[in-house]
Amino acid sequence: MTRLGTGGELAGEVMRGRPRAVARLISLIEAAVADPGSAADGTLREAMAELAAGAREPYRARVIGLTGPPGVGKSTTTSMLIRVLRGRGARVGVLAVDPSSPFTGGALLGDRVRMQDHATDPGVFIRSMSSRGHPGGLAWATPQALRVLEAAGCDVILVETVGAGQAEVAIAGVTDTTVVLLAPGMGDDVQAAKAGILEIADVLVVNKADREGARATVRELRTMVGLATAPWRPPIVTTVATRDEGAGELLAALDRHQAYLEESGEAHRRRLARARDEIEAVALARLRSRFSALHGDRLDALAERLLAARTDPYTAADDLLAAVAAGTEA
């Protein structure tokens, strides 16, 4: 077994596509979610710098997000997509992102079982990742986990959100293509979710299309999509993921969107936005850590003033920022 002591060694093993090193590095990222600012020192930072230096073409991997209400068949669909992508010879990474509610643990375990078909395939990396309730944790960790999977040679990375919550919207920010899944018989939910769906969906999937009401759901979505004025109108694909039905159509829709992204220049814009968000998330985490480490006493004093009604949150924040600015120039 290889020693993975230093960040450089760990990065080297990741770039050779070793699953153990991939798992280890993503665990380091996940563990740092509690105090991401401190991660800017040490093994993780060293490994990430090495990965960046070794990247021939960063952001090369296609990142496809899968999201939708609980019970709609996200992980069965992910599993189906893995199969067709593997059929093409692509190396596939899967990142299951958990918005970290204390109430979704069960769903996570249940879902993972369905992916065990692929557990022994060396061309597939599957990882789940949670922000463990730390606000901003996913924004910090997800882009870095994508970097690791890309460096390990993944051509396509599927990002699946587990459960329901804030993660959907955050995930849409890191993907090239976002697939929103729905199922028949969620009529009211579709109505309620209209605005949200149109905002983030690049491809719409009606899964469980053998169930009653599938046509009505498709019709409803078609009406919604027809009203959209954006240059890309999300195609609507029907699937029965448990039987692999619609896999080819879904892949074709994903490819069309990818071609659109490249032709329109949107691909570069999305990647640039991702890079910006990634830098900003690391910078903010670093600042938050600095608040605690260097300015904990100052923050305590300001909090006491706030409790005593001797300041307001905005003025206190300005005082804190002035202290941070004075500190960083030293």
Place this chain on the structure above:
Amino acid sequence: MTRLGTGGELAGEVMRGRPRAVARLISLIEAAVADPGSAADGTLREAMAELAAGAREPYRARVIGLTGPPGVGKSTTTSMLIRVLRGRGARVGVLAVDPSSPFTGGALLGDRVRMQDHATDPGVFIRSMSSRGHPGGLAWATPQALRVLEAAGCDVILVETVGAGQAEVAIAGVTDTTVVLLAPGMGDDVQAAKAGILEIADVLVVNKADREGARATVRELRTMVGLATAPWRPPIVTTVATRDEGAGELLAALDRHQAYLEESGEAHRRRLARARDEIEAVALARLRSRFSALHGDRLDALAERLLAARTDPYTAADDLLAAVAAGTEA
């Protein structure tokens, strides 16, 4: 109708307990979620400063969080609590916090209907608030909305999370007491959620206690609580909120926890932590806004370097922070 043109006037009306001003100020907070940094200028800031200056005893209101898996009866229980608290003569604020998934809109509307009993009671303020998918938005907005409700004279504020997601954990950070609700027949979920529940629950409620399996759920929770080593062991209360059963027991459990908080000094510690978080959230929002406004070009240039594999996220973040530090000292 009163003019509410300036922040000072708006704050004055809030402190006189005018529902329209309360709604208006919370809307300003919610609207600023998209760019909270910019909220540090203008009407909102002025109003919040005025509220802080006018507060006799900040953080005086008891803040009680209600959370739990979807369908467990959170808003029926909230409604029951409003009734018993009103019976004591308390002024009650309700803040329904939506983790802002595009998929939860329907649940939100459905839930609100059940609270219409209290819509015409001048001693009750009910508001929902969403972070609209902006990461960190709730951490910024929730403490400020609590300030507004407190300034309007609320003695108790119930914070209910809508749907499921990251909000539960974030909300536990702003409450004095967190109530976790469960219902019978969620055996597996309870198992899976063990760690999460014990981490945030101050009081456990088994609602729908007239259903089969209620005793088993209580037994299971009792075992879990028995294993806890913390000085406060969450009491377990059974309720049938639709019939107001268990309301008195729940209120008694809440009062016991409040007494424990005060006696142990934990009340002050929690409030101080809230004040710290509140200042930090405003400061971070301000910094993020500054990144875009003052350092957008710098961030773009760094993002291009990251795309070209000429830097890594940590080094780029350091470069950005150096630019921000240089900017703020000027």
